[in-house]
Amino acid sequence: MVPLPHLIEEHFIRASGPGGQNVNKVSSAVQLLYDAKSDPRLGPGDRARLERLASHLFARDGRVQILARAERTQSANRRAAREQLSQLLQACRIAPQRRRPTRVSKTAKRRRTDLKTQRGRLKQLRQRPVRDD
Numbered sequence: 217m218v219p220l221p222h223l224i225e226e227h228f229i230r231a232s233g234p235g236g237q238n239v240n241k242v243s244s245a246v247q248l249l250y251d252a253k254s255d256p257r258l259g260p261g262d263r264a265r266l267e268r269l270a271s272h273l274f275a276r277d278g279r280v281q282i283l284a285r286a287e288r289t290q291s292a293n294r295r296a297a298r299e300q301l302s303q304l305l306q307a308c309r310i311a312p313q314r315r316r317p318t319r320v321s322k323t324a325k326r327r328r329t330d331l332k333t334q335r336g337r338l339k340q341l342r343q344r345p346v347r348d349d
Contacts, residue, residue: 218302220257225249226294231285245285248297253278258308266308273304280304 231245252258252266267274275281284297 220255223251223255224298224301225251225279226297228290231293242290244288244290244293245283246290246293246297248282248284248294248301249275250280250282250301251278252280258305261311262308265311266304269308270304 225248227247227249228243229245229247230243252263258266266280270280273280273282280301282297282300284293284300287293287296
């Protein structure tokens with residue numbers, strides 16, 4: 217899902233890391249802010265899943281904050297931040313499957329207890345024999 221452009225705010229800041237002498241002069245890192253509350257395409261369930269998936273990315277004002285600074289150029293970091301946001305939005309749109317409770321079959325229970333009995337017999341055979349004097 218591609219985020220709506222009017223809900224995205226981008227700031228360019230200086231990044232540490234690769235870039236040589238340029239790293240102290242050029243603002244190549246991208247701080248992307250996405251207003252999830254105002255997105256009409258996200259339902260309440262989607263929004264709740266987004267908060268659960270990206271709880272570490274939520275800023276105090278309730279916006280998703282993504283920081284991309286791994287690349288050397290501003291355009292590459294911008295692409296990376298937008299890609300991360302779109303992946304996050306796609307992930308929050310997928311509703312988790314409900315777990316159906318199941319039971320262990322009688323055969324499986326019997327097999328398990330038989331194995332435990334066999335193991336106990338094997339351990340008994342390893343013990344020192346009792347002397348009858």
